[in-house]
Amino acid sequence: MAVVVVVTAYLIGAVPFSNLFARGLRHVDLRTVGTGTVSGTGLYRVAGFGPLAVAGGLDVAKGALAAALADGRPGLGALAGGAAVCGHCWSVFLRGAGGRGISPAMGALAVLAWPGAVVLAVGLAAGRLARETGLGAFLADLALVPVLALTHGVNGVAAGVAVLVPMLAKRLTGNAPPAGTSRGRVLVNRLLFDADEHPPRASGSPPVVPGGSVATTGGADADRDPGGGGHDDGTGTGEHQPG
Numbered sequence: 339m340a341v342v343v344v345v346t347a348y349l350i351g352a353v354p355f356s357n358l359f360a361r362g363l364r365h366v367d368l369r370t371v372g373t374g375t376v377s378g379t380g381l382y383r384v385a386g387f388g389p390l391a392v393a394g395g396l397d398v399a400k401g402a403l404a405a406a407l408a409d410g411r412p413g414l415g416a417l418a419g420g421a422a423v424c425g426h427c428w429s430v431f432l433r434g435a436g437g438r439g440i441s442p443a444m445g446a447l448a449v450l451a452w453p454g455a456v457v458l459a460v461g462l463a464a465g466r467l468a469r470e471t472g473l474g475a476f477l478a479d480l481a482l483v484p485v486l487a488l489t490h491g492v493n494g495v496a497a498g499v500a501v502l503v504p505m506l507a508k509r510l511t512g513n514a515p516p517a518g519t520s521r522g523r524v525l526v527n528r529l530l531f532d533a534d535e536h537p538p539r540a541s542g543s544p545p546v547v548p549g550g551s552v553a554t555t556g557g558a559d560a561d562r563d564p565g566g567g568g569h570d571d572g573t574g575t576g577e578h579q580p581g
Contacts, residue, residue: 340414347404347418351425351442354432355393355400356381356581363389369435374513376429377437377581394441397426397581401445412450412493419446420500427508437581438508438532440475443501450497451490457482472532479506 357376360366368380382390404422408415423439423446440458447454458478465474482502486494509528516524516534527536 343407343414344417344421347407347421348425350400350404351422352429352431353400354429355396359389359393360384375437376432376435379581397441398445401442402449405446405449415450416496416500419450419497420504422446423501423504427504439505441581443505446501447497451486451494453489454482454486454498457485473530476530
């Protein structure tokens with residue numbers, strides 16, 4: 339039974355709502371947009387705020403649904419929540435592509451240990467105000483397990499760790515292996531800022547995207563990094579939407 343719950347939770351998390359909206363409304367595969375991260379970042383860029391809000395809500399809901407499958411069993415709930423985040427980050431329906439896992443993590447924690455969802459939301463909001471959303475999300479990640487240890491004890495720690503590990507793994511792996519000789523610096527930037535370079539490359543020097551072409555999809559693309567953490571949201575702020 340537990341295996342069925344975890345596998346079902348992964349499949350629920352793997353439903354790529356952002357990509358479905360992008361393909362349905364604009365006939366665009368988000369794996370070809372910006373950094374290639376399938377999340378609110380690319381969806382906002384191609385379809386605007388309305389579809390982003392709906393898809394984001396569905397991403398939160400799928401995390402909550404996955405955790406609810408455990409029917410109140412905290413250990414199984416933690417595994418289900420973590421599986422949903424894994425599905426979002428590495429979707430079987432997208433051949434391993436995906437988003438950053440923040441939205442389904444918030445949904446899962448809303449069911450399992452609600453202060454964790456608040457921690458992630460506050461980190462995103464504070465980072466956005468400071469125009470450092472990636473760093474804000476990372477600081478929230480650091481605070482997540484200690485806060486849940488205080489509020490929900492061992493069960494909170496289990497839930498926090500279960501969603502945190504795949505989120506951090508996705509930040510580090512990005513959408514492509516680190517390029518060049520400064521791999522250590524790239525990994526640190528990905529972990530802290532969810533981007534290969536920080537501060538972002540100047541807008542007068544557009545980066546080369548994988549395949550050797552120059553990014554030309556919009557002003558915000560000049561502030562992003564190929565293969566990195568998807569740090570911009572297409573609004574020109576150099577930030578990213580939760581995804």
